[in-house]
């Protein structure tokens with residue numbers, strides 16, 4: 001959305017495309033799972049009277065709009081990109097086919113996974129965890145507006161503490177809402193690390209891929225908090 005209150009802000013999509021280009025130039029295989037909250041928030045709509053399943057499908061359609069926007073900007077920067085949709089709409093995107101996605105990645109294409117898991121009641125985060133498992137990803141980079149996971153919402157609570165490392169169990173036990181419990185559980189069961197970082201920090205994706213400490217690392221084994229920052 002950028003500074004807009006709704007929709008696709010071209011400058012923001014352009015910025016994200018440049019961040020991805022910067023990351024892809026390192027030679028990594030990168031797949032993107034994109035949300036749709038800038039256009040439609042399924043959970044909020046369901047509270048306002050739209051049936052939850054319908055609201056979730058509307059949210060999934062919003063992710064397809066975002067996927068096409070991002071694909072356009074990536075291609076402007078000569079990043080070969082394929083969009084795969086979990087809900088078949090073959091006139092505008094490939095259907096999600098795991099083996100084909102892996103093949104695209106091997107050929108150096110960035111793959112955008114749209115339409116979540118294709119099922120209501122599953123979030124974009126869960127779609128990201130599922131796709132990550134399916135394609136054999138080494139890490140999930142969860143892009144947010146804040147620079148990691150905090151003990152409470154840093155936008156509202158000035159005493160919120162930032163964690164540099166957490167375990168999956170920590171997140172579930174503390175009820176931290178950075179990602180929903182289904183997606184965290186999936187990562188926990190399959191030992192897939194997650195890095196939660198601020199997308200607005202220029203070069204952050206590249207830095208994480210180069211092993212620099214950015215944001216919060218979520219992992220399984222004795223994830224003792226390395227450092228806590230008072231904000």
Ligand code: GTP
Pocket residue numbers: 082083089090091092093094095103107
């Ligand atoms: P290779 O098999 O490695 O050559 O991959 P490719 O993606 O370049 O080849 P393909 O012929 O499968 O696709 C060519 C273009 O058509 C790509 O931009 C695909 O994303 C797109 N495409 C492939 N299948 C579909 C589909 O079912 N629907 C839509 N809308 N586009 C598709």
